[in-house]
Amino acid sequence: MAHLGHGRRRALAVPVGLALTASLAFLPSVAASAAPLGNTAESATASKAATTGPKLSYVANLTAYGTAKQAKKAIEQAGGTVVKAYDEIGVVVAHSQNPDFAKQLRTQRNLFVSVGATRTAPLSTVQTTEEGTTxxxxxxxxxxxxxxxxxxxxxxxxxxxxxxxxxxxxxxxxxxxxxxxxxxxxxxxxxxxxxxxxxxxxxxxxxxxxxxxxxxxxxxxxxxxxxxxxxxxxxxxxxxxxxxxxxxxxxxxxxxxxxxxxxxxxxxxxxxxxxxxxxxxxxxxxxxxxxxxxxxxxxxxxxxxxxxxxxxxxxxxxxxxxxxxxxxxxxxxxxxxxxxxxxxxxxxxxxxxxxxxxxxxxxxxxxxxxxxxxxxxxxxxxxxxxxxxxxxxxxxxxxxxxxxxxxxxxxxxxxxxxxxxxxxxxxxxxxxxxxxxxxxxxxxxxxxxxxxxxxxxxxxxxxxxxxxxATKTACPEKIYDGTGNLIDATTCQTKWGQTGYYGAGVVDALKAVK
Missing domain, CATH: 3.40.50.200 (Peptidase S8/S53 domain)
Structure with missing residues (x-):
């Protein structure tokens, strides 16, 4: 999980010797007693969905009225299979080789808030990423x-x-x-x-x-x-x-x-x-x-x-x-x-x-x-x-x-x-x-x-x-750049007692146990 910078690291560790360069509202859990939804024209014909594309993983987020049972039916009709349904939060993980899988499910707006592929490479693709030398x-x-x-x-x-x-x-x-x-x-x-x-x-x-x-x-x-x-x-x-x-x-x-x-x-x-x-x-x-x-x-x-x-x-x-x-x-x-x-x-x-x-x-x-x-x-x-x-x-x-x-x-x-x-x-x-x-x-x-x-x-x-x-920490006058030179800390801002570099400050373990 060690990423080589914010884009090429798989985790947020910086390799030795290298310089690295609001969310959507939660919808309530689905209710098992919700009224069943009628099939759309899209879902009615989706049983013949194409399965010739790369196998991708998807997440499908249900509306407050959608049920896991309805989601499973829609996913199967769109050429997918359910991997896991998290009923508590209305999130379903699915796999499909239908290139239009997500597009088809998005048409069922009474059932799904959003549907998207979790990756751009097929599930079978093996990637290699240097983590950086420990x-x-x-x-x-x-x-x-x-x-x-x-x-x-x-x-x-x-x-x-x-x-x-x-x-x-x-x-x-x-x-x-x-x-x-x-x-x-x-x-x-x-x-x-x-x-x-x-x-x-x-x-x-x-x-x-x-x-x-x-x-x-x-x-x-x-x-x-x-x-x-x-x-x-x-x-x-x-x-x-x-x-x-x-x-x-x-x-x-x-x-x-x-x-x-x-x-x-x-x-x-x-x-x-x-x-x-x-x-x-x-x-x-x-x-x-x-x-x-x-x-x-x-x-x-x-x-x-x-x-x-x-x-x-x-x-x-x-x-x-x-x-x-x-x-x-x-x-x-x-x-x-x-x-x-x-x-x-x-x-x-x-x-x-x-x-x-x-x-x-x-x-x-x-x-x-x-x-x-x-x-x-x-x-x-x-x-x-x-x-x-x-x-x-x-x-x-x-x-x-x-x-x-x-x-x-x-x-x-x-x-x-x-x-x-x-x-x-x-x-x-x-x-x-x-x-x-x-x-x-x-x-x-x-x-x-x-x-x-x-x-x-x-x-x-x-x-x-x-x-x-936290120990309140003011913006410094200087900081090190990626090559070890001290430069002016012009990017640090302060407002309401916080800074952009340190937030509320550096955490204090001693105060935590007193």
Whole structure:
């Protein structure tokens, strides 16, 4: 899930050595007693629908009066098959080889609000996307860190400048968080056999949601054998145990679960898998989800496009449902250094599963998903010196809070002198990554500490506490650019006590446990 910039990364981690460049209203759940709809001329003849096109995946969003039974009939008549129906939110996942599948279903306006393909490449197409190299912790750096570890610290904690930046090291002296709280890592999978994660891993709240249906068989949630280490790195930042091994997480006393949503070999995150992830988290009693990715194949998904607006609708319904079920959703702002509050943004990398088409759009119309959905906590990244990371996207009124994501130009005075974030990687090892992907889990960890201290608090209340307790951070005079030069921070705006770079400020773990 580590994306190489906002367009070529499958997750929001910045590869070493590279510079990276409002939703629709929720409709009520469908009612089983709704009056049946008459067949349109389109649906009456759709039984002979063409099935010669590429096999694509679709989401179909029902009206308040449509039923899953009616949807299934319409989908079959249009040459499709139902994969999964989420009755709670009126979203149906389907497959079809009919090139006009979505167009035909859209004519049934009393049944469907919107219908759209979740991808532009066939289901059988295998994409390859470089995630970016994780810099592995060397034996020499591990020995240096262990030699400088203070009493009570984990062996590698002296290299964790990021914990000290949000006072997590001080918070641990008071409270590590409650095992009754679980953070769901919606990502590329987590290696639950890692010695720093095994004690805090919740198998009963983990699954593989790729394709849109939750698979809870043993180990289904783990990374693919040739896959990404991204989800395991994120999980360690949240909840690596204080067990005398390796690193410490922000909330080392809480549980962590894995909800794998990335495609094999490509680390692409499609709508049907992400919807499944939010629904699974809601039904399994997960309190916080971390979302360090954007939903493919569009870096920004546009509400004025027939296909794309269906994806916005389905994801909006899923995140709102999860929030109503007590889940706080945290998401990374992106690694494109884009101003998400600007009048326009240029994107030359979408769709990223076939041939990209350059476009210029209004970020209020074309959204970074799930980051810009209502209720989702949007997180920007900072480095050791407290500056916005050179790659981090930002935006006044869009970014809620900031957290350490790493910046190779902001070098800390640690034994390893590495400005990236150190965490767990599959196989029992440790490695460095940088990206807003690494900032998000710091916020998810602090949210878990808050939920531990306030078990009856609603997601909106936890979000309010995150902002109220954040360390207010003014716009800096200078920031680093992608080549390591200090430049004027002219893109940072301030209003109502917030900034475009940091939102309400940098999260504070110590205040969360007091």
């Amino acid at each position: 810099q592995k912790l060397s034996a020499e750096d591990a020995a240096k860190a262990a030699a400088q570890a203070e009493p009570g610290q984990e062996p590698l904690e002296s290299n964790q400048w990021d914990l000290r930046a949000i006072k997590a090291d001080q918070a641990h002296k008071i409270n590590d968080g409650s095992p009754d709280v679980t953070v769901g890592v919606i990502d590329t999978g987590v290696d639950d056999t890692h010695p720093d994660l095994a004690a805090n891993f919740s198998k009963g709240q983990s699954a593989n949601c790729v394709g849109g249906v939750a698979d809870t068989t043993e180990g289904a949630w783990r990374p693919y054998a040739d896959g990404s280490d991204h989800g395991t790195h994120v999980a360690g930042t949240i909840a690596a145990a204080r067990n005398g091994i390796g690193v410490s997480g922000v909330a080392p006393g809480v549980k962590v679960a894995a909800i794998k949503v990335s495609e094999p070999t490509s680390s692409l995150f499609y709508t049907e898998a992400v919807v499944c992830g939010f629904m699974f988290a809601a039904e399994k009693g997960i309190e916080v989800t971390n979302n360090s990715y954007y939903v493919d194949p569009w870096n920004y998904t546009c509400k004025n496009d027939d296909d794309q607006k269906a994806l916005v609708e389905a994801l909006s319904r899923a995140t709102k449902y999860a929030e109503r079920k007590g889940v706080l959703n945290v998401a990374s702002a992106g690694n494109s250094n884009h101003d998400l509050a600007a009048a326009s943004i240029e994107d030359a990398t979408s769709p990223n599963d076939t041939v990209p088409v350059p476009r210029t759009f209004d970020p209020k119309v074309c959204l970074d998903l799930p980051t810009q959905l209502p209720g989702v906590v949007t997180v920007s990244a900072t480095g050791d010196k407290g500056f916005k990371s050179y790659y981090s996207s930002y935006g006044l009124g869009v970014v809620d809070v900031a957290a350490p994501g790493g910046d190779k130009w902001q070098v800390p005075a640690t034994p390893d002198a590495n400005g990236r974030v150190l965490s767990t990687v599959p196989g029992g090892g440790y490695g460095y990554k940088q990206g807003t992907s690494m900032a998000g889990p710091h916020v998810a960890g602090v949210a878990a500490l808050l939920k531990s201290a306030h078990p009856w608090a609603a997601p909106s209340q936890i979000q309010a506490m995150l902002k109220a307790q």
